[in-house]
Amino acid sequence: MDKNRRKFLTYVGTGVTAMTVASTGLGLLAPKAGAEEKISASSHLFGFDKKVSGLQFTPIKPTAKDEVVLPNGFTYDVVAAYGDVINQKGETFGFNNDFTMYLPINGSNKHGLLWVNHEYSSDVFVTGPKQNGAYTSEQIKKILEVQGGSIIEIQQDEEGVWKMKTDSKYARRITGLTPFELRGPAAGSAAVNGATTVQGTFANCSGGMTPWNTVLSCEENYESTSREAGLDETHYGWVVEIDPFDESFTPRKHTGLGRFNHENAAVGLANDGRLVVYMGDDKRNAGVYKYISKDKYVAANGKQNSRLLDEGTLYVADMKKGRWIPLTLDVVREAANGEADLLAKFQTQADICVHTHEAAMLVGGTPTDRPEDVEISPFDKTIFIAHTNNDQHGNIHGHITRFIEKNDDLGSTEFYFEIFAAGGPQSGFSAPDNLTFDSDANLWTVTDISSGSLNKDVFEPFANNGMFVIPTLGDKTGEAYQFASGPVESEMTGPWFTPDETTLFIAVQHPGENTTDINNPTSMWPHRQGDTMPRPAVIAIKGFRY
Ligand code: FEO
Ligand code: CA
Ligand code: CA
């Protein structure tokens, strides 16, 4: 273990991860530009001496194998798969797992809770087809039950194999039926039809971690489930917060963070201590957002800090002017320019919270190419955004954009940006999606070529979806190295390292997605004995050496 890694780990080991590191500034690992120095992309790209030392693997080649393929020396355990019993009540692991977040128990890297998102259901594998053009009430119940999230307790046994502890006192499900509290400006407003409590969460894509150790889970493509279940659409499309350790913490939806097709929520601190949350809106021609709390984060306040998400300002990025535009009532109404229908639509801050995308485009937010995961570099506080693709712009393979905030301050309202890495045969990856950092400043990205496009036409060279490692410092900056390949028609989602980086959790989502006949599935992953169909499952990858 080199010195820098150890130093970094002493920070991530506190369970606060990027937050602490980001808020301490660059001084730890890299020469810091003087505060008065003008911000420039080159100072971030080339100004650091740090050597990339974390590439301790031989990259794999793209493959269409129905297996999780890893570099030599790496293995994986299946931790939990769809339908597995997770607790004594007999609750079961949901479908299409996505975001994962490991929460150590007593600081352990071998024993903890794992939060897992469940994003959507499947006619073939979960409910069976609609009856006479609509789901039955039984099917609707099932669709709501398999989405949301799972809290599972996991531990490595004496052989180092990760196993679920079904006798856990913590293990439980959060589903489309769990009661939630609405918080922030839209709670109780006419814009959400007066609701202060709402039913359930679903379409849970990616998420994030708060510095007070709770989970943020993001409602992405909520439209079909809310429509089919006859639920009020304005109650979905939010960032929700859950405390995996504490069932008495009522799950909540934070309306201050806006309502759109939320991919994830990356949390950091401004230089003055205010909380900052970066967010992507995963659709074509959509904005990149950040929220800045009104008050400052106080570590000693613990979970009381959750209220920082109730009061603050939501901004959308104007990439042409390099400015964050506040989505406040006066700014939005001014942009309405006297148009009666717009003035009628945006009468209160709650209206802006509920119709965020429309307000953001109105004020001059830049429409971008499916902004998915956003991560804050713990090394230099630059912001990485996966722009998956946008066939309407001829952006077939997507790219990773990097925002450089003025004065390296997440609280800044000005920024520069660059295209950090572009998808395509020249880089080896296409359709970047979730992102995470390791302590050697490598950015890990998984890919999300749609199941209908995989292994054909211009996507053929990439074979199955996979996982790539891209250094963000040093002479290999921006080069992608393939670390993993997923099973047939799957997507690897929600990468999360244990604090010591000896285990990497990944949720393998929708293996065999194009299956039309359950008796003849296109994938059988994870190939467990006795199984007759493929199952989305979370795996734990081991073999990291330092
Ligand atoms: Fe659910 Fe944007 O991926
Ligand atoms: Ca995603
Ligand atoms: Ca995606």
Ligand code: CA
């Ligand atoms: Ca997907």
